[in-house]
Amino acid sequence: MKESGEMYLETIYILLKNKSYVCSIDIAEYMNYSKPSVSRGVGLLKKNGYITVDKDGYITLTDVGKKAAENIFERHTVLTQVLISLGIDKEIASEDACKMEHVISEKSFNAMKKHIEFYK
Numbered sequence: 001m002k003e004s005g006e007m008y009l010e011t012i013y014i015l016l017k018n019k020s021y022v023c024s025i026d027i028a029e030y031m032n033y034s035k036p037s038v039s040r041g042v043g044l045l046k047k048n049g050y051i052t053v054d055k056d057g058y059i060t061l062t063d064v065g066k067k068a069a070e071n072i073f074e075r076h077t078v079l080t081q082v083l084i085s086l087g088i089d090k091e092i093a094s095e096d097a098c099k100m101e102h103v104i105s106e107k108s109f110n111a112m113k114k115h116i117e118f119y120k
Contacts, residue, residue: 003102006072007031008041009050012059013069021058075101078113085116 011030015022028038042059045051050065061069076097083093104112 004041005045005048005050006068006102007098008038008045009061009065009069010072010076012045012051012061013066013073016061023057023059027059072101074113075104075109078109078116079104081116082112 008027008031011027012022015026015030019026024035024038024042027033027042028035031038033041042051042053045065046053049062050068052060052062054060076094079097079100080090080093083096084090088096
């Protein structure tokens with residue numbers, strides 16, 4: 001999956017943690033993206049089986065989508081924690097983690113995760 005798809009999935013996951021339903025407009029507002037961009041992204045996620053969209057426009061993660069979103073969210077959370085533990089400001093750490101979460105190898109991520117869990 002491309003980085004943009006991962007960003008949409010993570011956003012849907014985060015929004016669903018705080019709301020009972022999510023619509024495209026919620027995603028557009030959260031990400032500060034245009035409605036056409038979000039419509040395209042949602043369409044691709046739906047086509048690839050990561051989400052469903054009901055007749056009222058409510059978006060739900062499929063099992064595959066939820067698993068992928070949880071994985072992306074975990075990467076973001078762990079990488080943010082690692083950067084904060086190194087003395088990076090929380091906001092900058094979160095921004096940098098967002099960039100890193102899409103390119104870091106599984107091996108490096110697991111090593112960082114193990115390291116941060118050891119020091120908790």
